[in-house]
Amino acid sequence: MSALLQLQEHGQSYWLDNLTRGMLVDGGLARRVETEGLRGVTSNPAIFHNAITGSAQYDADIARFTAAGLGVEDVYDRLTIADVQGACDILRGVWQSSGGVDGYVSLEVSPHLANDTEGTVREARRLHDEVARENVLIKIPGTPAGVPAIRQALFEGVNVNVTLLFSIAAYEAVADAHTEALEQRLEAGRSVDHVASVASFFVSRIDGLTDRRIEALADQAEGDAARCEALLGKAAIANAKLAYVGFQQRLATDRWARLARLGARPQRMLWASTSTKNPAYSDVMYVEPLIGDLTVNTLPEKTIDAFRDHGRVAGTLTEGVDEARRTMVELAAVGIELDEVTDQLLAEGVEKFAVPFDQLLASLAERMARQPAAAVASGSATP
Template identity: 50%
Template sequence: MGRLNDLAAKGQAVWLDFVDRKFLAEGGLQKLVDEDGLTGVTSNPSIFEKAMGHGTAYDSALADYDRAHPDASTMARYEHLAIQDIQAAADTLRPVYDRLGGKDGYVSLEVSPYLANDTDGTIAEAAKLWGLVDRPDLMIKIPGTPAGTPAIAATIDAGINVNVTLLFSIEAYKAVALAYVAGLEARVARGEPIDRIASVASFFVSRIDTKIDDAIDARVKAGDAEAKALKAIKGKVAIANAKLAYAWYEEFIASDRWQALAAKGAMPQRLLWASTGTKNPDYPDTLYLDTLIGKDTVNTVPPKTMDAFRDHGTVAETLTADVEGARHVLAEAERLGLDLNGVTDALVEEGVASFSKAFDDLLGAIAAKHPETAN
């Protein structure tokens, strides 16, 4: 037992924000499950671009596929490789899923980032990937964009687990939480079961501080009259934002609307803290784990940050501590004109663009590996 295992006692699951064929084949994921109590895995286009676009680990599988499907599109070739990895990770986590009765043990696979503003396309892609992977412990990642939100409701309605990604604002989080509920309610209205449908809402953290801190630094450097107040909230806005999102979650699951679904076996949509690697070297490398520990939450952690927490993280129920202090931080951010809403809107757009660029690079790397060079 260690620090990562101890998080389970506080109600928080630890997921790995990484997937790679060599890592899976060499038993790296199984080791984390066995030794650290890991209960999930997330992927995204950036992770797959690093895994598939560099090195030779995927060349043999790609060559085999190309021999059998010489006319396959680059997208089909990518999906074949990604699905193999996701299936392998899901199979490793299946005992966790079974032991916990479907409450955890999930692997996430993202719909194409090109569909971030296409509701119908997202719904269709989610259903396609769900069928291709064919594992009950799969979650389909759908962005919490205005177009993605109705797709989330429809995908839950279809009985498909969903990991909502690219959430930065509390309002966007509320919208997707209600979309999850709407999907469950539609199933209940048809008399269909809801007790094995799971969802998480991936709320991004460190990127907010990066943006806000840069704005604070610029104003302090320029001699802003509010320099002292600005410096007082530096490095605190993202955590405060996350704490108030969780406070809303606690209020909502106590509501009559949610309790009616819970009575039929519904599982709450857990908040998942994403982008939890510390970007600022002046901050502790475990900052976004130490400060966001709470019941019915998930922290999806990059390998380097996981190693750091295992070594020197602090385990305490911090998520519900000093919520009024968090309210004060956000009130100060608003008073000081730091425009958190503008920042979170920009981060969604940047996130979609970043994943699209990674997908471009990924497909380009796969396209470059022609059958004759892969053999």
């Protein structure tokens, strides 16, 4: 059995961290679902930027929408929503057979709303209604302004993929919001058994920034360079394992047991940013150590191929927790404040989605401007 299929035996689903019109049209996404055990899809502004600017498959729709007098943001909406709807339809069978556990496709609110609670709620509500698929997840960043928006969206029955989680404290705030939303639904006489959510905890970016800081400290250290260098590539996995400990503890409480008896689903932890950026590290470094129950790992194609080829599958997520705690102590001892790392990564993460979002809108505006004034597309490539 392929390593990808074996993940399910340990309670983990893997989702594809990419979405393009091409994989919908040529059957590539459907084949992954049918033969490789793919259980979901995630998208973000960077993914859509690469998909739309790098393909002519959107040209007919762009021409048609331009001729209809739509503005650039409306065209962006139409293109991305159509792709998400197409992916939702392909994954609907997974959603049905899993009882609503898997089979989801994620669509992100505008990154410019990261610090706007009310704007985020309105956008999440709108996107949920526009996609009109039971297996869509609306991505909301776990910023301080995002947390109350997440709570409100879940209360209203909007399924949420919480993104840009780097710190354990941020994850705990999001997990509290999830629990509170379900309790508020019960108080309002609403059911909790069809509310789905995942908490996307970012991994490789932690090592990227922490390693740079460690290397700078090692260069300055007198006699402690080896101690610093021993911590390279250790922070991200340690951080994730300790966050998962909190997840397990939460599920063991009487508070959660009450919700579970009434049909509530756990807000699964999702490992995001799992491609290996440092060529000195294993290309499955952020997959193999994070396999555990009630989790998702969202993977780009390159990492999927690597794991299929030589990945080792075992229930590793609960192993090495004491070592993870020691890693955190050692990081602090050499001068690495992980809170500073995660704060910086959150700020950078919002920008890293805002930049491609704006670039895509600019690219769409240019393509729309090149359309003849009276252009009427003869057909649509919309799946």
